[in-house]
């Protein structure tokens with residue numbers, strides 16, 4: 001006698017409660033051939049999708065920024081208190097980046113990343129402040145915002161003086 | 174039976190498409206047609222044009238930043254070489270303008286559909302697919318923009334990807350995924366290229382197939398009104414049944430489509446031929462020549478809008494992430510939000526005024542953004558400066574706020590109005606530049622007066638021009 005595959009699977013318990021219904025489905029006597037096949041299909045399909053999704057995500061994951069190597073950008077005597085900030089070229093994973101370097105009275109040598117904290121346009125030193133051409137933010141010499149829309153002070157980069165040389169590293173704030 | 178008929182029959186025995194083809198070609202459409210209803214087809218045409226020219230460009234372009242013998246990144250070099258050859262230049266021009274055409278045509282198509290209420294039941298899903306298509310088109314434009322790797326490309330992408338960074342919690346991570354590095358590098362251009370030539374074309378083709386398929390499935394709105402009541406119920410699929418006063422889609426409607434395509438194509442060819450797109454200096458991550466970043470015109474409204482946002486972090490999040498996301502979501506949900514069943518423009522005051530205000534807002538912001546161009550500095554310092562010398566500078570750098578309008582009560586249109594000053598009093602103190610508010614603001618030194626540096630939101634006026642103004646004030650600010 002042919003088995004009737006079209007019949008609805010026997011449902012257990014309260015029909016109005018889908019969760020109970022679903023849980024009931026897991027008790028051994030309730031797992032029909034039909035349910036088994038459907039659950040395995042979705043599980044296997046899901047696992048395949050998850051595997052490829054994970055693979056892609058792992059591959060595209062942005063690299064860590066924490067260990068940017070120190071780079072020499074000049075000598076200590078280039079930067080004197082009272083001089084305007086100078087833009088120095090740094091490496092940015094194979095293409096160029098830059099930092100504005102200035103020696104301040106209380107803070108010592110400071111390096112600001114060259115990208116505005118609003119939307120990362122390149123600002124310049126104009127007159128007595130940093131000004132961004134994109135939406136008009138300005139910052140004072142300490143990196144504090146003097147005119148919006150920039151929401152945060154300039155980002156500082158690690159700067160080290162060693163044997164009369166100035167070395168710049170990654171973003172620290 | 175003729176050979177072609179036999180071939181068709183052979184195919185139909187295997188594919189059973191005869192009924193569907195009959196439905197697609199011979200469904201009734203109103204006799205009086207509006208060519209605006211074919212804008213969707215114009216969009217399909219522009220996409221095909223983009224597809225063809227894109228494939229041609231891909232045969233000469235590679236998203237590589239390796240330096241060539243002329244010291245330029247390969248991607249930029251490839252564009253230069255392409256543009257040195259007339260046909261290559263024309264193909265690039267077609268693809269470049271095609272992007273703008275796509276945005277315009279899709280936008281107009283959407284306005285038309287909105288105006289005639291074609292998104293209402295039973296066509297809600299097709300409107301939603303349309304919104305997804307719009308987003309895909311904008312993603313195409315955004316990712317393609319970076320590929321020539323010139324100054325404009327580089328900085329527009331820097332800003333665009335930085336905007337993503339304002340998304341709460343996942344922002345920085347998303348920016349990292351998009352860029353593949355802290356700022357823009359080889360990883361970025363490779364990613365953008367893959368998205369532009371692989372991910373988006375597949376997405377667009379799938380969405381478009383569903384979008385067009387649904388039109389055939391549900392029929393066009395205009396037909397609904399012209400069809401006799403109950404026609405759809407009685408109609409037997411696969412039969413030709415054209416009610417009185419209507420005509421079959423083929424060849425009446427298709428003729429209109431072909432004409433629309435022809436007009437669109439001629440316009441595209443003409444624009445591409447007469448306005449060859451420039452390429453700027455190669456991307457300079459240090460921006461040594463002080464390029465002023467600006468987005469392409471179709472993102473100008475966003476650029477301009479951001480200038481009005483206060484500088485608090487959360488205000489930025491709202492402006493950059495929340496408002497655009499909510500706007501797209503609302504657009505997507507239009508068919509569910511608009512419960513008014515009428516298609517009659519006069520009976521839809523709310524929907525149509527919402528549409529009109531959106532259009533005015535977008536066009537206005539685009540225009541403002543477009544106009545806020547700063548003319549590049551060329552002036553020499555003028556020592557014995559007169560009003561005519563400084564007036565030229567005002568025209569170049571201050572016009573949009575202080576000549577065509579009088580922001581802060583200050584008009585720089587004439588000598589008299591300039592000397593009169595604005596709501597903060599006189600802006601020129603003859604003989605004393607350091608006491609003249611105008612001199613202070615253009616030199617960014619008026620913070621203590623609570624006046625932001627000028628030009629607001631723009632690149633500072635070049636030092637030569639500022640010197641000219643200073644000389645003019647020093648010499649007594651004469652006429």
Ligand code: FES
Nearest residue numbers: 116118119132135
């Ligand atoms: S990016 Fe600097 S003000 Fe917007």
